[in-house]
Amino acid sequence: MGAHHDDKHDAPDGHGRALRLGIGGPVGSGKTALVAALCRSLGPSMRLGVVTNDIYTTEDADFLRRAGVLDPDRILAVQTGCCPHTAIRDDIAANLDAVETLEERFGPLDLVIVESGGDNLTATFSRGLADSQIFVLDVSGGDKVPRKGGPGVTTADLLVVNKTDLAPMVGADLTVMSRDAGAVRDGRPVLFTSIREDGGAHGVAEWVSGVVDSWHHHGHLHDGEVVP
Amino acid sequence: MHAALLLLADSRLPAGGHAHSGGAEEAVRAGTVTGPDDLARFLRGRLATAGLVAAALAAAACELGSAAVDTSERVDGDAGTGEGDPAMLPWRRLDAEADARTASPAQREAARTQGRLLVRTARRIWPSPALESLARAVPDGAHHPVALGATAAAAGCDPGQAALAAAYWSVTGPATAAVRLLGLDPVAVHRLLADLAPSLGATARAARTALHTWTADPGAPWTTNPDVPWTADPDDRRASSPDIGRATDPDLIGVEFMSDACWAALPATTAPALDLLAESHLRAETRLFVS
Incomplete structure (x- = not known):
């Protein structure tokens, strides 16, 4: 390692930077709506930044900026060249660059949310990019999705099943989804x-608060896993 | 051949390259590239223009980076950290040469973004004084070929290999992008790349020749070389450089002396069509690729 290496991602003290929370899931499951809801709920008490990974141009970032839930400058968009999962898993350079740009411009921050582009059930965040990750499904994809599993469903730190208000209309059995998950x-x-009904996604926001609190104050995220 | 060259040229190198199409996305949108035949011509043109420039810049950066590695072995660890670090000057100057060869602001931005991401990745894979100097000298990101040459030096490759890697990158990124955008047969596209292999080697050799037209004999009188049509009279630049003679480290005077005159003579065969594609890509309503 060079004598003057200053790549923050390598900083020995994990507490010297914001918690990086990945939010992934299939197209249309409500990832961007969840990010907006978290900004609404957590914005008053936390210093936030958001990185979006878009399929086309900067659509999600523009949506969030228009929603007025966060200072538009604190939202950066990463383009992924047809491969959303590559940018969050195999080649995370552009996302790390965006996260650190936010921390340099607005830091110190408590939480940087990285929203993935809509992808399939196999897409998960690299541990080199996200300290913790949420996978978002929605009931209209069918109540069999949790049973099908895939790394997103099985390994995410939190699984969110969104659009419960649609369950009766699409014939989805929430009990089955809960049991399979x-x-x-x-x-x-x-x-x-149901983010449409609960615009602050309060249950999820509470979970995220707990994770951020652990990161900054207790030095661990999960049982037995010590923050490096 | 140094085996690290394989890592440098691998599209799986996690340095953000997958999100750039090198003008291919806009060429597809504009209807210029519609299938394997168009793509073959697009790649050949790209290699002969932007590819040659990138290869020459990468070779120069590798030479500079190798010199930085050698020099640093003779300096103690605390030297060269400040803003006035003489090791940063040649990096800035070489990066300025890359800037001068990149007319389109969109291309400059794309080249700097890719360079910044490559340096961020390479510093962790191949920690080296050359990459540290470059990162400090051009904190917003050096042009990708300059970053690639510095990375090649850090990885132990020689300038010819750096040039080859740059030539390779100049066509493989756009080729892969075209496969994704047009749903082309990936085997047919790899056949096109295989057909280009001799040209890649020739481009790398031409890049090295261009560089060594000036560096082979740095003590010789500076004259224009009739075999190298893009050479201008370098005496003016050398004489007007404010930094010549100011460097205190005798090892660096050589680099300073070399850089000003010979880098100006590097190929500048960039393609106006690629510049225009980059600019219109930036204004396109929907884009999958950064560039």
Whole structure:
């Protein structure tokens, strides 16, 4: 390592930077709406930044900026060249660059949310990019999705099942979804939301607050996992 | 061949390259590239223009980076950290040469973004004084070929290999992008790349020749070289450089002396069509790629 290496990602003190929270999930499941809801709920008490990974241009970033939930300058968009999962998993350079740009411009920050582009059930965030990750499904994809699993559903730190208000209309059985998710997730939490009805996604916001609190004050995120 | 060259040329190198199409996305949108035949011509043109320039810049950066590695072995660890660090000057100057060869602001931005991401990645893979100097000298990101040459030096490659890697990058990124955008047969596109292999080697050699037209004998009188049509009279630039003679480290005077005159003579065969594609891409309503 060079004598004057100053790549913050390598900083030995994990507390010297914001918690990086990845939010992934299929197209249309409500990732951007969840990011907006978290900004509404957490914005008053936390210093936030948001990085979006868009399929086309800067659509999600523009949506968030228009929503007025956060200073538009604190929202950066990363373009992924047809491969949204590559940018969050295999080649995270552009996302790290965006996260650190936000921290340099507005830091110190408490939380930087990295929203992935809509992708399939196999897309998860690299641990080199996200300290913690949420996977978002919606009920209209069918109540079999949790049973099908995939790394997003099984390994995310929190699974959010959104659009519960649509369940009766699409014939989705929330009990089945809850039971199947529990079976493949080895006890990791699952939350059901309807962000259209609860614009602050309060259950999820509470979970995120707990994670951010652990990161900054207790030095660990999960049982037995010590922050480097 | 140094095996690290394989890592440098691998499209899986996690340095953000996958999000750039090198003008291919806009060429597809404009209807210029519609299939393998168009793509073959696009790639050949790109290699002969932007590819040659990138290869020459990468070779120069690798030479500079290798010199930085050698020099640093003779300096103690605290030297060269400040803003006045003489090791940063040649990096800035070489980067300015890249800027001068990149007319389109959109291309400059794309080249700097890719360079910044490459340096961020390379500093962790191949920690080296050359990359540290470059990162400090051009904190917003050096042009990608300059970053690639510095990375090649850090990885132990020689300037010819750096030039080859740059030539390779100049066509493989756009080729892959075209496969994704047009749904082309990936085997057919790799066939096109295989057909270009001899030209890649020739481009790398031409880049080295251009560089060594001036560096082979730095003590010789500076004259224009009739074999190298883009050479201007370098005496003016050398005489007007405010930094010549100011460097205190005798090892660096050589680099200073070399850089000003010979880098000005590097190829500047950039393609106006690529500049125009980059500018119109920036204004396109929908884009999948950064550039």
